[in-house]
Amino acid sequence: MQVLHLPSIWTILLCFIVWPVLQYSAAFFCLSIPDRIFRTNSIFFRTHSFEREGRIYDQIFRVSSWKHLLPEGSIAPKQRRFEKKHLNDFTEENLNRFLLESARAELTHWLAIIPFWLFGLFVPAKVVGYMLIYALLVNLPCIIAQRYNRPRVQRLLNRMKRKGQMIHIIKSEVTANETSN
Numbered sequence: 001m002q003v004l005h006l007p008s009i010w011t012i013l014l015c016f017i018v019w020p021v022l023q024y025s026a027a028f029f030c031l032s033i034p035d036r037i038f039r040t041n042s043i044f045f046r047t048h049s050f051e052r053e054g055r056i057y058d059q060i061f062r063v064s065s066w067k068h069l070l071p072e073g074s075i076a077p078k079q080r081r082f083e084k085k086h087l088n089d090f091t092e093e094n095l096n097r098f099l100l101e102s103a104r105a106e107l108t109h110w111l112a113i114i115p116f117w118l119f120g121l122f123v124p125a126k127v128v129g130y131m132l133i134y135a136l137l138v139n140l141p142c143i144i145a146q147r148y149n150r151p152r153v154q155r156l157l158n159r160m161k162r163k164g165q166m167i168h169i170i171k172s173e174v175t176a177n178e179t180s181n
Contacts (some may be wrong), residue, residue: 038103054151
């Protein structure tokens with residue numbers, strides 16, 4: 001229900017001011033959440049069977065063909081910033097950090113959609129639907145990209161761990177053989 005009735009130009013201007021404030025508020029809120037909350041095996045962030053390890057997003061939305069066009073929108077201070085767009089460091093530590101920051105980014109975009117209804121306080125009711133459409137168009141591609149990338153990185157991490165375990169087993173056997181000779 002519209003509570004504040006402003007001239008059209010002020011209403012439009014207010015929309016252009018409120019959206020960035022809402023987006024940045026969601027981002028700042030998610031930056032303040034401790035890292036331990038973003039466990040990628042939690043029910044919210046884990047890959048569900050219907051997602052087929054993220055492949056469904058490429059089959060339906062062709063995410064691999066456009067995800068590179070998404071901006072890197074991190075507002076974190078430089079010392080906390082993590083580049084998710086291009087992975088250059090494939091260490092276990094960095095891949096785990098990618099998983100964490102991917103979950104943080106996903107939550108940020110979900111939270112940025114929710115307050116679309118606030119526009120109902122100062123825009124006509126029919127415009128609130130347009131605000132929801134805008135919120136979905138801006139945030140869903142980012143959510144889809146996170147849901148697509150996270151299982152791919154998790155698979156890589158799992159392969160690296162298995163390979164590391166195999167190397168450890170082989171080294172143990174070699175060491176055992178050397179000491180027995």
